[in-house]
Amino acid sequence: xxxxxxxxxxxxxxxxxxxxxxxxxxxxxxxxxxxxxxxxxxxxxxxxxxxxxxxxxxxxxxxxxxxxxxxxxxxxxxxxxxxxxxxxxxxxxxxxxxxxxxxxxxxxxxxxxxxxxxxxxxxxxxxxxxxxxxxxxxxxxxxxxxxxxxxxxxxxxxxxxxxxxxxxxxxxxxxxxxxxxxxxxxxxxxxxxxxxxxxxxxxxxxxxxxxxxxxxxxxxxxxxxxxxxxxxxxxxxxxxxxxxxxxxxxxxxxxxxxxxxxxxxxxxxxxxxxxxxxxxxxxxxxxxxxxxxxxxxxxxxxxxxxxxxxxxxxxxxxxxxxxxxxxxxxxxxxxxxxxxxxxxxxxxxxxxxxxxxxxxxxxxxxxxxxxxxxxxxxxx
Amino acid sequence: xxxxxxxxxxxxxxxxxxxxxxxxxxxxxxxxxxxxxxxxxxxxxxxxxxxxxxxxxxxxxxxxxxxxxxxxxxxxxxxxxxxxxxxxxxxxxxxxxxxxxxxxxxxxxxxxxxxxxxxxxxxxxxxxxxxxxxxxxxxxxxxxxxxxxxxxxxxxxxxxxxxxxxxxxxxxxxxxxxxxxxxxxxxxxxxxxxxxxxxxxxxxxxxxxxxxxxxxxxxxxxxxxxxxx
Ligand SMILES: Nc1ncnc2c1ncn2[C@@H]1O[C@H](COP(=O)(O)OP(=O)(O)OP(=O)(O)O)[C@@H](O)[C@H]1O
Ligand SMILES: [Mg+2]
Numbered sequence: 001x002x003x004x005x006x007x008x009x010x011x012x013x014x015x016x017x018x019x020x021x022x023x024x025x026x027x028x029x030x031x032x033x034x035x036x037x038x039x040x041x042x043x044x045x046x047x048x049x050x051x052x053x054x055x056x057x058x059x060x061x062x063x064x065x066x067x068x069x070x071x072x073x074x075x076x077x078x079x080x081x082x083x084x085x086x087x088x089x090x091x092x093x094x095x096x097x098x099x100x101x102x103x104x105x106x107x108x109x110x111x112x113x114x115x116x117x118x119x120x121x122x123x124x125x126x127x128x129x130x131x132x133x134x135x136x137x138x139x140x141x142x143x144x145x146x147x148x149x150x151x152x153x154x155x156x157x158x159x160x161x162x163x164x165x166x167x168x169x170x171x172x173x174x175x176x177x178x179x180x181x182x183x184x185x186x187x188x189x190x191x192x193x194x195x196x197x198x199x200x201x202x203x204x205x206x207x208x209x210x211x212x213x214x215x216x217x218x219x220x221x222x223x224x225x226x227x228x229x230x231x232x233x234x235x236x237x238x239x240x241x242x243x244x245x246x247x248x249x250x251x252x253x254x255x256x257x258x259x260x261x262x263x264x265x266x267x268x269x270x271x272x273x274x275x276x277x278x279x280x281x282x283x284x285x286x287x288x289x290x291x292x293x294x295x296x297x298x299x300x301x302x303x304x305x306x307x308x309x310x311x312x313x314x315x316x317x318x319x320x321x322x323x324x325x326x327x328x329x330x331x332x333x334x335x336x337x338x339x340x341x342x343x344x345x346x347x348x349x350x351x352x353x354x355x356x357x358x359x360x361x362x363x364x365x366x367x368x369x370x371x372x373x374x375x376x377x378x379x380x
Numbered sequence: 381x382x383x384x385x386x387x388x389x390x391x392x393x394x395x396x397x398x399x400x401x402x403x404x405x406x407x408x409x410x411x412x413x414x415x416x417x418x419x420x421x422x423x424x425x426x427x428x429x430x431x432x433x434x435x436x437x438x439x440x441x442x443x444x445x446x447x448x449x450x451x452x453x454x455x456x457x458x459x460x461x462x463x464x465x466x467x468x469x470x471x472x473x474x475x476x477x478x479x480x481x482x483x484x485x486x487x488x489x490x491x492x493x494x495x496x497x498x499x500x501x502x503x504x505x506x507x508x509x510x511x512x513x514x515x516x517x518x519x520x521x522x523x524x525x526x527x528x529x530x531x532x533x534x535x536x537x538x539x540x541x542x543x544x545x546x547x548x549x550x551x552x553x554x555x556x557x558x559x560x561x562x563x564x565x566x567x568x569x570x571x572x573x574x575x576x577x578x579x580x581x582x583x584x585x586x587x588x589x590x591x592x593x594x595x596x597x598x599x600x601x602x603x604x605x606x607x608x609x
Contacts, residue, residue: 006480009480287477289463290469292464292488293457294457
């Protein structure tokens with residue numbers, strides 16, 4: 001590229017301005033990538049869920065339990081292959097500053113239900129053998145520096161008192177959407193300590209055919225319609241999505257902020273390009289006198305704008321991708337699987353291209369259309 | 381046939397409601413291999429004439445032919461390519477791009493050719509050698525004197541071996557010694573290398589170096605043979 005030295009020399013003319021403009025573009029695209037990844041991560045969480053799993057909750061609300069006696073009746077329904085249950089356990093660890101999710105589950109059926117929770121066979125056996133055993137996500141283990149066999153004490157907030165679990169397993173999710181920031185312990189341990197036999201937070205059902213999901217869900221709800229605890233059953237996906245809709249406004253906010261930032265940077269970049277172009281009127285006239293065509297000058301100015309925005313894009317988007325990867329960021333468990341995806345990179349690249357066009361077009365057209373004679377008369 | 385043929389050229393500028401007629405039927409020939417000084421009072425149309433020859437400006441009517449080509453029949457793109465090929469232009473000042481070294485400034489016209497990097501380098505070195513600045517190759521304009529800057533501009537004007545070299549008061553900002561150096565250089569380019577040179581100047585000494593002197597008075601030519609030469 002024989003014109004590159006010329007373009008680079010022009011960019012080097014005001015090093016600080018070039019640096020600041022490039023940094024602005026980089027920062028804007030970094031923010032864009034971050035905000036958009038919040039949105040995509042929430043959306044992926046809402047999408048997650050096997051079409052072959054249904055979730056049944058108390059129709060009154062998810063915080064109300066269901067009788068454990070339902071398990072047998074659910075298993076007996078046609079089309080239902082397996083049943084498991086779980087319970088949310090509000091717990092605080094240490095000073096409580098580092099939040100993580102804690103569930104009580106029926107160990108054997110739960111691990112069967114979720115093959116995505118990958119656990120070595122011996123650790124699985126230990127979890128099944130010992131009532132006070134718990135398994136934790138790899139991330140959580142690393143965050144607190146725990147090790148296998150360690151006793152960990154949580155303060156219950158819903159189920160009060162000190163709860164001590166022995167870490168018997170460390171799981172790694174095979175799907176990044178599954179939180180690797182959880183502590184899972186045994187439901188029978190909860191029941192035993194609370195002396196309250198027979199309640200589950202929600203049920204998970206594996207069904208034989210995803211096409212029957214609606215029918216089976218209806219069957220379940222009909223079954224318990226007239227009982228003291230009617231159910232509300234839907235696909236796991238719908239269950240996850242119901243959490244995600246709470247984030248709906250967040251997504252809108254993120255997108256709005258993202259667009260505002262990009263627009264602000266557009267003004268900054270365009271202003272810098274205009275300033276550079278205006279200072280160089282005489283030089284453009286000289287180049288035209290030498291025989292540089294209008295189109296060539298147009299291209300040179302565009303190339304300059306492109307170098308700034310593309311360098312900014314590589315730094316901002318690449319930086320976001322690598323940074324979140326390297327730090328294994330997941331917003332303290334709220335955004336499992338947080339990773340800048342290919343679409344975000346592509347959209348970011350397209351924004352950089354638009355920035356180049358929007359900031360370079362006016363000065364480039366101006367350079368192309370500059371009448372030499374007029375320009376020279378102003379210089380002299 | 382003359383290298384430059386100007387026939388019945390009219391040129392007027394519109395400034396606000398006022399019309400300025402610079403040329404009203406100007407005709408002029410410049411022979412190949414000549415060294416012509418163009419003199420005349422301020423506002424007589426000297427710069428305008430050079431601009432018309434270089435195709436930087438268009439006549440209101442009439443024709444300008446350079447080496448057989450009708451300059452103003454060409455499109456803007458053709459004109460740019462033609463200028464790169466045939467014209468070397470030097471202004472009174474601000475010829476050089478301040479962010480480029482002497483070498484890079486001289487190389488600019490060659491970027492528009494198909495020459496390889498190595499061929500370009502050879503030519504740039506030769507051109508800077510001709511103007512006596514071999515030792516200033518990597519200096520930036522701000523590190524050069526006014527006379528050296530103008531010599532770099534001349535090196536750039538000749539590097540692509542153009543048909544015609546046009547200079548608009550190239551010594552206007554220079555002291556007597558630097559002016560002398562530049563003029564001697566132009567004389568050499570003309571006599572040794574056979575370059576056709578047209579120079580606009582206010583300096584009578586400068587005109588003495590030329591083979592022919594044209595006087596422009598309010599857009600009308602008054603010709604006389606140079607005394608010295
Ligand atoms: N682009 C333009 N717009 C309006 N008027 C112009 C323009 N260019 C030249 N003129 C006018 O045309 C006339 C000739 O100008 P020109 O620059 O050719 O003179 P000149 O002989 O080069 O003078 P100087 O010795 O001062 O450089 C002047 O009256 C000038 O004001
Ligand atoms: Mg003039």
